[in-house]
Amino acid sequence: xxQIDPVTKKKVINEEGRDGPLTEDHQSMRTCHEDExxxxxxxxxGQFAKMMFHPTAEDPTIPNxxxxxxxxxxxxxxxxxxxxxxxxxxxxxxxxxxxxxEKGAMIFHPDPHFEYALKxxxxxxxxxxxxxxxHTRKGAIYDGRFNVDxxxxxxDETTAS
Numbered sequence: 577x578x579q580i581d582p583v584t585k586k587k588v589i590n591e592e593g594r595d596g597p598l599t600e601d602h603q604s605m606r607t608c609h610e611d612e613x614x615x616x617x618x619x620x621x622g623q624f625a626k627m628m629f630h631p632t633a634e635d636p637t638i639p640n641x642x643x644x645x646x647x648x649x650x651x652x653x654x655x656x657x658x659x660x661x662x663x664x665x666x667x668x669x670x671x672x673x674x675x676x677x678e679k680g681a682m683i684f685h686p687d688p689h690f691e692y693a694l695k696x697x698x699x700x701x702x703x704x705x706x707x708x709x710x711h712t713r714k715g716a717i718y719d720g721r722f723n724v725d726x727x728x729x730x731x732d733e734t735t736a737s
Contacts, residue, residue: 610643617724619733622650622696627704630718640706640716646670646696653693653730657737658714660687661706668700687712 687709
């Protein structure tokens with residue numbers, strides 16, 4: 577008797593998934609190493625990114641995930657997003673809403689959310705994972721935010737995305 581996976585609605589090709597994918601829809605892991613990428617401009621001055629994974633037109637639900645490097649004194653203003661995200665501070669210290677957050681701190685932003693103004697107190701790096709919000713169903717924006725050739729003036733930046 578042919579089994580059908582209750583979630584994907586596809587034929588089970590590998591019972592219990594012990595010897596490979598459970599169905600033809602099950603995908604294998606994807607990998608990237610930070611040394612494979614160059615730093616690219618992020619939308620705010622003094623911020624650079626190595627986004628190891630990011631949404632594309634072909635696969636819009638891939639998380640925007642990678643490392644953001646902050647130069648001492650760089651900042652971003654209070655702004656809003658419709659996606660969800662998690663930050664993990666790898667190094668440095670950051671002033672956010674009157675509190676200092678340092679290496680080892682994890683910050684979760686649900687969807688939709690606002691981000692307090694941030695100021696970098698010393699050079700730092702944060703691991704970002706931005707993903708489709710379970711409530712809004714809106715994904716992170718990669719193009720024009722993380723891979724910019726030329727940054728916009730701060731007053732020309734939107735405060736909602």
